[in-house]
Amino acid sequence: MHQQACGTRTSTSEASIDAESRPRPILAFLLDLGAIASFAVAMLALIAMVNPAFADLPTSVPSAERQFELTRFVRQECGFCHGLRLTGGLGSPLTAQALAGKPPEALEATILYGRTGTAMPGWAPHLSEADAAWIVAMLLKGFPE
Ligand code: HEC
Numbered sequence: 001m002h003q004q005a006c007g008t009r010t011s012t013s014e015a016s017i018d019a020e021s022r023p024r025p026i027l028a029f030l031l032d033l034g035a036i037a038s039f040a041v042a043m044l045a046l047i048a049m050v051n052p053a054f055a056d057l058p059t060s061v062p063s064a065e066r067q068f069e070l071t072r073f074v075r076q077e078c079g080f081c082h083g084l085r086l087t088g089g090l091g092s093p094l095t096a097q098a099l100a101g102k103p104p105e106a107l108e109a110t111i112l113y114g115r116t117g118t119a120m121p122g123w124a125p126h127l128s129e130a131d132a133a134w135i136v137a138m139l140l141k142g143f144p145e
Contacts, residue, residue, distance in 0.1 A: 086139075104140065107139070108133055
């Protein structure tokens with residue numbers, strides 16, 4: 001039925017078909033592109049929601065696993081100088097009270113790049129900016145055990 005309708009049109013006039021049918025593939029192509037693009041965006045959004053590694057990118061919060069690693073890392077490596085309870089030793093105390101009011105960005109920079117002229121080394125080889133930001137946020141709240 002459908003084919004017959006097409007067939008009759010083809011036989012009527014070649015010129016009118018050219019004018020009518022040429023823009024159609026382009027339109028169909030553009031519609032397809034739009035559909036593919038929105039599908040891709042939807043898939044990326046879905047991946048970002050489902051995959052914690054992707055979800056971390058915009059929010060910059062280390063994964064739960066990484067947070068666990070960081071907690072042990074701070075207790076061991078930083079505790080070496082700042083005291084096992086982070087109440088101070090060779091390094092200054094890192095308790096919430098001691099750090100209260102200090103700008104988080106400055107503390108993050110100290111952790112990542114150290115403090116020249118002091119024993120505080122830079123930890124950028126081991127910690128990302130997100131890691132340092134998380135550590136500072138936790139220190140300011142009172143570091144977890
Ligand atoms: C080798 C010893 C040493 C180690 C290890 C160390 N620190 Fe320090 N840190 C210091 C010293 C000393 C200071 C004080 C610098 C000063 O006098 O300004 C300091 C200062 C800091 C400060 C600034 C505190 C303030 O009141 O401004 C932060 C934050 C800090 N350390 C975090 C860390 C973290 C987090 C780690 C582990 C990733 C770490 N430190 C490991 C020696 C150390």
